[in-house]
Amino acid sequence: MSESVCDPQPTSESDLLPGDSPEATSPESSSESSALDSLDPQRLPHPDATQPFKILWQYTIVLAVVHLIALYAFVPWFFTWSGLVLAILGHFVFGMMGITIGYHRLLTHRGFTCPKWLEHSLAILGICNLQDSPARWVAIHRMHHQHSDHQPDPHSPLVSFLWSHMGWVIFRHRDLDRTSHYEKYVRDLLRDPFYLKLERRQGWFFVFVGHAILITAAGGAVGYLVSGGLMGEALRYAASWAVWAVAVRTVFVLHGTWTVNSLSHVFGYRNYETREHSTNNWLVALIAHGEGWHNNHHAEPRAAAHGHRWWEFDMSWRVIQIMEKLGLAKDVVRPKSMRIDPSK
Ligand SMILES: [Zn+2]
Numbered sequence: 001m002s003e004s005v006c007d008p009q010p011t012s013e014s015d016l017l018p019g020d021s022p023e024a025t026s027p028e029s030s031s032e033s034s035a036l037d038s039l040d041p042q043r044l045p046h047p048d049a050t051q052p053f054k055i056l057w058q059y060t061i062v063l064a065v066v067h068l069i070a071l072y073a074f075v076p077w078f079f080t081w082s083g084l085v086l087a088i089l090g091h092f093v094f095g096m097m098g099i100t101i102g103y104h105r106l107l108t109h110r111g112f113t114c115p116k117w118l119e120h121s122l123a124i125l126g127i128c129n130l131q132d133s134p135a136r137w138v139a140i141h142r143m144h145h146q147h148s149d150h151q152p153d154p155h156s157p158l159v160s161f162l163w164s165h166m167g168w169v170i171f172r173h174r175d176l177d178r179t180s181h182y183e184k185y186v187r188d189l190l191r192d193p194f195y196l197k198l199e200r201r202q203g204w205f206f207v208f209v210g211h212a213i214l215i216t217a218a219g220g221a222v223g224y225l226v227s228g229g230l231m232g233e234a235l236r237y238a239a240s241w242a243v244w245a246v247a248v249r250t251v252f253v254l255h256g257t258w259t260v261n262s263l264s265h266v267f268g269y270r271n272y273e274t275r276e277h278s279t280n281n282w283l284v285a286l287i288a289h290g291e292g293w294h295n296n297h298h299a300e301p302r303a304a305a306h307g308h309r310w311w312e313f314d315m316s317w318r319v320i321q322i323m324e325k326l327g328l329a330k331d332v333v334r335p336k337s338m339r340i341d342p343s344k
């Protein structure tokens, strides 16, 4: 079974999106042993475009606030079972549908196509994770694929583990601080007025705030109803849903995405001798809905399935398959191993 996956079809240049790199695929290896030793360099300076360092205070403060609110999960008064269930559900609905399927496999890599109303809906779900506008997220990720683990990579762990996890988020990057600076990576997206509008005056951020207010208000209404009209319970449910269904879920999804950049470029095994340090990491695959099979992904970036071996379970791919069966996803790009054996 293992030998069936390790011969990725090099992506033709005409299939490439901005940020895809044709050299990223190398067909020959099936070794699970790390090939990191053969890669160079082993250490990188911070990207030039981050010099001189300047903290992005608006990102830093918003991220600090959402982390602080999430800490209230340790205070029993804020706990409700409904809040916990919504946090888990939200991990799938916002995290998986919005980020891994929407932002990543659809908008960044065009691993499948779908009706515009669905694409926009997935983008809105993605925004509700506080991971930036669709265009900026996609630009950063295409930049990562183009320069993976080389100096311009915005978040390589070869700089430092902490930098790759969240350090890069809070420091200014000159090529990423204005839409006009990263436009070259996302021209396809910005042709759509929907994405352009979300860029203007940080419009996307107000979508996030709006969804947080809606969830909090819904919690208050539910608390009022289940308690037979007690205002104290309405307040407790509202606070509980704000903490669990918004803050805890957002923080969990944030760190899930960040572990793809950090852990999945440091720890794990490699199916493919790609030209960066990407690895397949089961823990990341578990918490980020299949995104942890990151070495497979770097080998065939456009493929909508990231799990290439039978044990590499990829929840996002299962959902894309269901969408395809329902006629909601078309032109689904499969990795070469699945094109050889379509039963996978
Ligand atoms: Zn990567």
Ligand SMILES: [Zn+2]
Pocket (backbone or CB within 6 Å): 104, 108, 109, 141, 145, 297, 301
């Ligand atoms: Zn990618």
